[in-house]
Amino acid sequence: MPIVTLTNVSKTYPARAHGDREIVAVDDVTLSIDKGDVFGIIGYSGAGKSTLVRLINALEPATHGTITVDGVDITALKESELRPVRGGIGMIFQQFNLFSSRSVKANIAYPLKLAGWSKPDIEARVTELLSFVGLSDKAKAYPEQLSGGQKQRVGIARALATKPAILLADEATSALDPQTTHEVLDLLKRVNEEQGVTIVVITHEMDVIQTIATRVAVMENGRVIEQGDVFDVFSAPQNPASQRFVGTVVKGVPSPSELAVLRDRHTGRLVTLSFRDGDSSQAQVFLDLASAGLDFELVYGGINDIRGRAFGHLTLAIRGDRAAIDQALARIAERVEVTVIAGEEVR
Amino acid sequence: MDRLNELWPEFWQAALETLYMTSFALVLGGILGLAVGVLLYVTRPGGLMPNRFVSGLINFAVNFFRPIPFVIFMAVAQPFARLVVGSGIGTTAGAFIIGLAAAFAIGRIVEQHLVSVSPGVIEAARAMGAGPWRILFTVAIPESLGPLILGYTFIVVALIDMTAMAGLIGGGGLGAFAQIYGFRQFEPLVMWAAIILIVVFVHLVQLLGTRLARKVMRR
Numbered sequence: 001m002p003i004v005t006l007t008n009v010s011k012t013y014p015a016r017a018h019g020d021r022e023i024v025a026v027d028d029v030t031l032s033i034d035k036g037d038v039f040g041i042i043g044y045s046g047a048g049k050s051t052l053v054r055l056i057n058a059l060e061p062a063t064h065g066t067i068t069v070d071g072v073d074i075t076a077l078k079e080s081e082l083r084p085v086r087g088g089i090g091m092i093f094q095q096f097n098l099f100s101s102r103s104v105k106a107n108i109a110y111p112l113k114l115a116g117w118s119k120p121d122i123e124a125r126v127t128e129l130l131s132f133v134g135l136s137d138k139a140k141a142y143p144e145q146l147s148g149g150q151k152q153r154v155g156i157a158r159a160l161a162t163k164p165a166i167l168l169a170d171e172a173t174s175a176l177d178p179q180t181t182h183e184v185l186d187l188l189k190r191v192n193e194e195q196g197v198t199i200v201v202i203t204h205e206m207d208v209i210q211t212i213a214t215r216v217a218v219m220e221n222g223r224v225i226e227q228g229d230v231f232d233v234f235s236a237p238q239n240p241a242s243q244r245f246v247g248t249v250v251k252g253v254p255s256p257s258e259l260a261v262l263r264d265r266h267t268g269r270l271v272t273l274s275f276r277d278g279d280s281s282q283a284q285v286f287l288d289l290a291s292a293g294l295d296f297e298l299v300y301g302g303i304n305d306i307r308g309r310a311f312g313h314l315t316l317a318i319r320g321d322r323a324a325i326d327q328a329l330a331r332i333a334e335r336v337e338v339t340v341i342a343g344e345e346v347r
Numbered sequence: 348m349d350r351l352n353e354l355w356p357e358f359w360q361a362a363l364e365t366l367y368m369t370s371f372a373l374v375l376g377g378i379l380g381l382a383v384g385v386l387l388y389v390t391r392p393g394g395l396m397p398n399r400f401v402s403g404l405i406n407f408a409v410n411f412f413r414p415i416p417f418v419i420f421m422a423v424a425q426p427f428a429r430l431v432v433g434s435g436i437g438t439t440a441g442a443f444i445i446g447l448a449a450a451f452a453i454g455r456i457v458e459q460h461l462v463s464v465s466p467g468v469i470e471a472a473r474a475m476g477a478g479p480w481r482i483l484f485t486v487a488i489p490e491s492l493g494p495l496i497l498g499y500t501f502i503v504v505a506l507i508d509m510t511a512m513a514g515l516i517g518g519g520g521l522g523a524f525a526q527i528y529g530f531r532q533f534e535p536l537v538m539w540a541a542i543i544l545i546v547v548f549v550h551l552v553q554l555l556g557t558r559l560a561r562k563v564m565r566r
Binding site for chain 2: 057059080083084085086087089091093095097098099100101102110111114115158162168
């Protein structure tokens with residue numbers, strides 16, 4: 001069941017000066033986000049992902065196309081009608097954007113006051129949220145007294161206060177160190193799993209997508225150039241930009257310069273084997289090579305795990321009789337994808 | 348010293364006039380200036396309620412009146428003072444005109460401090476479904492309260508400065524006292540007595556403002 005759908009959505013900004021062209025931030029994007037998904041949107045800065053996420057809660061109005069949230073076409077709504085819709089969508093930010101003049105408690109209470117909750121209800125909800133994010137002892141502290149990770153946890157508590165069905169995370173971990181990033185991502189995972197909140201994660205870090213997303217869309221120049229299941233996109237990215245992103249976290253096929261180094265160091269035929277979902281096929285492959293009497297060594301690669309499913313790329317240097325290698329590879333190719341990246345060389 | 352002893356009643360009278368003019372002008376100018384500043388802030392392009400016409404109009408008014416030197420402004424505003432407070436001369440007229448002149452300056456100061464509130468914080472409030480007025484009163488103003496208090500403190504000092512010129516339209520005050528009994532009658536001691544009291548006033552105001560600002564500032 002899609003909870004958010006975008007159909008042919010574009011967002012253009014008028015030209016800054018005469019003679020300039022208008023700026024297309026989001027270009028004809030169609031995507032749907034299912035209830036319960038952790039939907040990742042990845043792209044370099046300027047790819048349009050921050051604008052895209054602001055279209056979902058109508059902080060920015062779309063120029064073309066339709067956007068439905070929970071079955072309501074929000075592009076047809078007036079500003080005053082959008083306010084309750086926004087109240088049903090939580091948002092967290094890279095710079096946390098906490099109210100510096102309010103205590104932690106008052107920050108979390110703010111959206112509840114907006115929604116017209118009664119005082120005792122607010123009190124109870126704030127206490128509950130503080131314990132959920134592990135900051136019960138910081139209720140009276142002010143944002144300036146908190147670390148980055150603590151600030152973001154307050155941000156998350158504040159965004160979840162009114163029990164929204166959707167949480168938008170705009171580069172929520174980009175200002176945090178790796179250790180804190182993982183604490184925050186774990187918290188988001190719990191939000192998704194324990195409270196069933198659909199999360200849209202905007203990031204330029206593939207690591208973030210790998211850790212929590214179930215589905216991913218890759219953006220470049222305002223367009224979504226690839227989208228799908230995170231496992232599919234990670235194990236077999238179709239687009240050059242997606243391949244670059246995947247390459248930042250997945251050791252796959254060696255790059256040309258890495259290949260040159262490998263070639264220098266190892267004799268024999270260099271072959272990359274790509275496994276998908278198969279630890280058992282991997283064992284079989286090594287058995288096949290050994291029984292063919294071939295000498296091989298592992299020179300490059302890695303095995304990755306996405307939500308319990310493994311895939312990987314392993315580069316081997318195989319030495320032995322040419323015909324025997326050909327034969328063995330033909331057999332192996334029935335189980336895994338085989339790419340010969342360099343033949344034997346006479347040295 | 349003898350001359351100063353004779354003048355103590357006039358001296359305290361003048362001190363009271365300065366206090367009266369400063370507080371009257373602060374209340375009037377403070378409220379008017381807050382309104383002007385808030386309007387400039389909300390109607391500016393990209394603001395909470397962008398409105399080119401209102402923004403342009405107020406900007407023009409502020410830029411028109413603010414450069415007029417205060418000594419001249421006093422004369423220009425006299426008919427208006429007569430209309431509103433019933434007289435074009437005297438302490439109340441002086442206070443009224445000072446408040447009027449200060450409103451434009453205060454408006455700019457208020458606008459500047461509101462503009463410097465982080466756009467991200469405003470966006471967070473919008474994302475929670477807050478409307479523009481709500482954002483103004485529960486986010487923008489509280490977030491900039493510390494700097495606003497410092498801005499108002501700065502203005503109070505400028506107001507005291509302006510009261511010194513109110514003598515020109517019979518407003519009295521310590522400035523006029525220092526001029527009339529000190530400067531013109533060659534009584535440096537009398538002049539310095541007035542100066543010292545003004546300095547004490549300014550320091551007290553600054554101390555109070557700085558303390559208050561520190562109390563509300565959480566950054």
